[in-house]
Amino acid sequence: MKQLLLMLLLAPCLLFAQDQAKYVCPPCGPCDTIIFHKPGKCPHCGMKLMKKDTAEKRMSVCFLLYDDIEILDFAGPLEVFTDAGFQVFTVAKEKKPVIAQGVLKVLPDYSLADAPPADMLAVFGGNAGPTAEDPEVIAWIKSRDKNTDRYFTVCTGAFILGNAGLLDNQTATTYHGQIDNLRKKLPRTKVLDNVRYVDNGRIITTAGISAGIDGALHIVAKLKGEEEALRVARVMEYDKYVPNQGLVVKK
Amino acid sequence: MKQLLLMLLLAPCLLFAQDQAKYVCPPCGPCDTIIFHKPGKCPHCGMKLMKKDTAEKRMSVCFLLYDDIEILDFAGPLEVFTDAGFQVFTVAKEKKPVIAQGVLKVLPDYSLADAPPADMLAVFGGNAGPTAEDPEVIAWIKSRDKNTDRYFTVCTGAFILGNAGLLDNQTATTYHGQIDNLRKKLPRTKVLDNVRYVDNGRIITTAGISAGIDGALHIVAKLKGEEEALRVARVMEYDKYVPNQGLVVKK
Numbered sequence: 095m096k097q098l099l100l101m102l103l104l105a106p107c108l109l110f111a112q113d114q115a116k117y118v119c120p121p122c123g124p125c126d127t128i129i130f131h132k133p134g135k136c137p138h139c140g141m142k143l144m145k146k147d148t149a150e151k152r153m154s155v156c157f158l159l160y161d162d163i164e165i166l167d168f169a170g171p172l173e174v175f176t177d178a179g180f181q182v183f184t185v186a187k188e189k190k191p192v193i194a195q196g197v198l199k200v201l202p203d204y205s206l207a208d209a210p211p212a213d214m215l216a217v218f219g220g221n222a223g224p225t226a227e228d229p230e231v232i233a234w235i236k237s238r239d240k241n242t243d244r245y246f247t248v249c250t251g252a253f254i255l256g257n258a259g260l261l262d263n264q265t266a267t268t269y270h271g272q273i274d275n276l277r278k279k280l281p282r283t284k285v286l287d288n289v290r291y292v293d294n295g296r297i298i299t300t301a302g303i304s305a306g307i308d309g310a311l312h313i314v315a316k317l318k319g320e321e322e323a324l325r326v327a328r329v330m331e332y333d334k335y336v337p338n339q340g341l342v343v344k345k
Numbered sequence: 346m347k348q349l350l351l352m353l354l355l356a357p358c359l360l361f362a363q364d365q366a367k368y369v370c371p372p373c374g375p376c377d378t379i380i381f382h383k384p385g386k387c388p389h390c391g392m393k394l395m396k397k398d399t400a401e402k403r404m405s406v407c408f409l410l411y412d413d414i415e416i417l418d419f420a421g422p423l424e425v426f427t428d429a430g431f432q433v434f435t436v437a438k439e440k441k442p443v444i445a446q447g448v449l450k451v452l453p454d455y456s457l458a459d460a461p462p463a464d465m466l467a468v469f470g471g472n473a474g475p476t477a478e479d480p481e482v483i484a485w486i487k488s489r490d491k492n493t494d495r496y497f498t499v500c501t502g503a504f505i506l507g508n509a510g511l512l513d514n515q516t517a518t519t520y521h522g523q524i525d526n527l528r529k530k531l532p533r534t535k536v537l538d539n540v541r542y543v544d545n546g547r548i549i550t551t552a553g554i555s556a557g558i559d560g561a562l563h564i565v566a567k568l569k570g571e572e573e574a575l576r577v578a579r580v581m582e583y584d585k586y587v588p589n590q591g592l593v594v595k596k
Contacts (some may be wrong), residue, residue: 165423166421166581167422169417169420169421169423169449170415170417170420172416172420172446173415173446176446176447176448178417182448184449191452192424194364194425195423195424195427197435198384198420198451199451199453200449200451200452201442201450201451201452202450203450224593268542271423285501297387301582302580302581302582303581303582303583304583304585305582307555328416328418330555331520331552331553331554331556332554332555334555334585340550344545
């Protein structure tokens with residue numbers, strides 16, 4: 095009898111606590127700041143809402159490496175994301191050293207076979223052709239799509255993501271010397287030149303090599319706020335960072 | 346008899362060929378362009394003259410790596426020097442993977458024990474303290490000094506070179522958060538803040554992290570001309586490169 099009385103007394107508090115659960119859409123644009131009080135889909139971007147606490151967890155990023163990858167392509171964003179507190183790990187087709195730009199030997203953390211899921215997949219340029227044309231790598235990217243919230247490419251990394259079908263009906267950019275080739279390769283993609291990065295919401299592509307730094311800072315600004323991006327740029331003494339220097343595609 | 350006649354006939358040509366040998370001082374400043382016709386020392390900078398052909402050989406650069414080195418500190422200059430055709434190799438205290446910034450596993454090409462000589466030694470920042478205070482590393486740097494034409498430091502890499510005595514009576518800079526510490530540590534060094542890089546001729550130090558890119562491009566401009574530095578910056582899509590943004594110390 096006492097227990098029943100206690101439950102009756104606590105019921106309004108429990109209901110109130112349930113009411114307090116907050117939901118947000120995964121970071122993608124202006125609708126990120128809207129707080130919802132029920133699960134479901136964001137009426138603005140259509141993405142599945144997630145609990146606000148979950149959204150604030152540490153962002154994990156999978157860096158896909160391969161032989162003859164361009165050094166600054168991946169090292170610039172690696173510096174930015176690490177400074178911003180993201181959790182980065184590296185993956186290569188096999189778990190043996192890759193040689194970046196013919197010079198730097200990097201040991202990947204994982205192979206395609208044992209790489210854990212990540213919130214974001216990042217792919218980079220350099221001699222991207224063999225990786226873009228590798229059916230095993232492309233199948234691996236596609237197989238992880240359902241668990242990947244967002245994608246980031248630098249330079250000719252766009253060819254890899256494009257071959258996985260992820261740039262279809264998207265706006266994208268790539269290395270200045272490969273703009274025409276990407277247009278030919280991906281007829282369903284609007285390929286822009288003279289732009290530092292292009293943000294489609296879920297998929298962000300950047301121009302060549304050093305543009306990866308600006309694209310990564312844009313992602314930090316998008317996910318953690320412009321103040322955090324400016325803080326990271328200051329840490330890196332990257333006084334040359336210009337916020338909003340790329341194109342954010344309006345849907 | 347015929348051989349003797351041939352030698353007498355050729356003698357003036359051989360003497361003329363010897364006269365044509367050209368000498369220059371190693372690249373260090375305005376005196377680089379002076380052509381000397383005898384070996385010896387440059388009367389302007391005091392450096393030992395070298396044959397002009399030798400001066401034009403491929404520049405070799407030794408990158409000293411260590412655990413918790415900052416990624417962009419070394420990766421930015423590695424991109425620049427590689428794009429400029431320099432021959433870069435990596436060295437760590439032992440020939441086992443170093444973990445850059447707690448994230449990137451890099452396999453060095455050599456250990457201190459078996460590293461070949463290089464025209465330039467490059468040292469970088471990050472958690473530089475343990476390396477700067479390591480007597481074995483400092484002794485190794487000093488032991489190679491006679492065969493090292495020039496030095497390059499990025500960020501807190503200046504503490505390592507400073508502890509080897511190489512910044513005595515030089516002007517230098519470092520990471521913006523470590524200016525006062527470097528001043529205390531190296532009382533015989535003039536330490537400047539708010540400068541992207543400082544070029545003493547043989548020794549060039551840069552500010553933090555991303556400033557290494559600008560310092561490396563300055564070295565390319567110095568050794569191979571401004572046109573080449575601009576070409577490399579264009580390859581890297583580093584439109585933000587501003588030539589002569591650092592201080593060249595007048596002696």
